[in-house]
Amino acid sequence: MKNLRKNLLALLAMAALTIAVTGCSDDDENPTTVNPNLGSGAMLRVVHASPDAPAVDVYAKGVAQPLVTNVAYMATTAYLDLNPGTYNIQLRAAGSSPTSAIAYETGDLEIPEGAVITAAAVGLLGSSDAADMFRVIPMIEDWNDPGAGMAAVRILHASADAPAVSIDVGNDGTPEVPDFARFADTGAAGVPLPAGQSLAVGIWAGNPLGRVTAFQTPALPEANIILIATGLLGELPRDEMGFGLLAVGPEGTVGMIKQNPTVFVLHASPDAPAVDVFVGGSATELVDNLSFSNLSPAVQVPPAAYSLDIKVAASGALAATVATPELMAGERYLAIASGFVGGGTPGFALLPYVENFEESASPVVRVVHASPDAPTVDVGLWDGKSFTPVSDYSDLAFGDASSDTGLPINAMNLSVGVAVAGTTTPAATFDLSLMAGQKAFAIAAGSLGGIGESFRLVLVDATTFPWQTAQVMPNP
Secondary structure, X not given: OHHHHHHHHHHHHHHOOOOOOEOOOHHHHOOEOOOOOOOOOEEEEEEEOOOOOOOEEEEEOOOOOOOEEEEOOOOXXXXXXXXXXXXXXXXXXXXXXXXXXXXXXXXXXXXXXXOEEEEEEEXXXXXXXOOOEOEEEEEXXXXXXXXXXXXXXXXEEOOOOOOOEEEEEOOOOOOOEEEEOOOOEOOOOOEEEEOOOOOEEEEEEOOOOEEEEEEEOOOOOOXXXXXXXXXXXXXXXXXXXXXXXXXXXXXXXXXXEOOOOEEEEEEOOOOOXXXXXXXXXXXXXXXXXXXXXXXXXXXXXXXXXXXXXXXXXXOOOEEEEEEOOOEOOOOEEEEEEXXXXXXXXXXXXXXXXXXXXXXXXXXXXXXXXXXXXXXXXXXXXXXXXXXXXXXXXXXXXXXXXXXXXXXXXXXXXXXXXXXXXXXXXXXXXXXXXXXXXXXXXXXXXXXXXXXXXXXXXXXXXXXXXXOEEEEEOOOO
């Protein structure tokens, strides 16, 4: 178990410096003001890792001048020289006066002679629940020298909505390290780890255990690294408040490593049988036995571009090899397999779309043209007599989609028509029932010309995770 834990820490430490980090500049964004009455003998810095807290100014009780100003989420201050002693560290909203209300105070915090302390502001400022409320966790740094070619790593679990988690070293489906509790950390000395390896790590939780998310890690540099698991699992991975790993090095914040990209595959090829999807040229299966109009389970892969082999599920015969674009950390994608596999035009292809819906109280819909033999179309409103095209949904050819943020729809129940672009007579009409706040892809799928599966709409609902689908057949 000791070796497994060391391997785990290595994986998480490497994640901190991935190419997918979002950089933070301490010098530009967080000017430090050191009170001239404070001397030397101890060192203190502050990491802002509370996702719902605004930028803060940091005070020592009884001292009018702030120690540090304008510390924003994910930022790390420079080290401050302090006389050893007892301090009550206070936080106020950035820019407020020294006599304004205190947002939080630590109470008496002992700063020993020679101590080096990283104080992490974590939890939720808006919560009064002891399990996840805002707090400051002082971590005394007492790093062991890891030696040449090594690094030392310390991890703090500070995600306010994440339970105790289990860690899957290698992300191979078998968690090795259980019950890493919220607001716990791995110790002042750090763990010595070899630099230079890139591995994968899965985060598991629940009873029974299930994989929650995964990260891909680059090589670990020769440095002392604090990793703070912060953000919220309940937020979108692409959002600033989404769950991630905040890496803090000797010079301050390195960046936030986002979760691996997630892909949902929709089978929309009208003449293709049920298929399996493999990493190109390998036996690594990503999707099993996916049939027309069905959506795969969520597939999480390391950030990269991929070649995929699409095989007939029943026989294993290769139907097509397709390429993805570069899949970015923190993003979720809909990959639509469409086109004809039997020799028709257009041929079988993978149509990728990133999920980037705007937030709205109304339903938000993005239209995708994935019917391989349908002409360029306009999509609009149908009242039973007249057709009114919607500009954002107009002039869509095979593979085209409306704007990636989607379009808010005022009505919950409506009839839509699909017409040849520039005409006013729909080739098909559909009745839709939508929900407030719903986020959905509306995909024109199937064959308009009667080749294999017939023409229809497939709604991919991205409101909750994992995504769901529903078929909407045309009106008679």
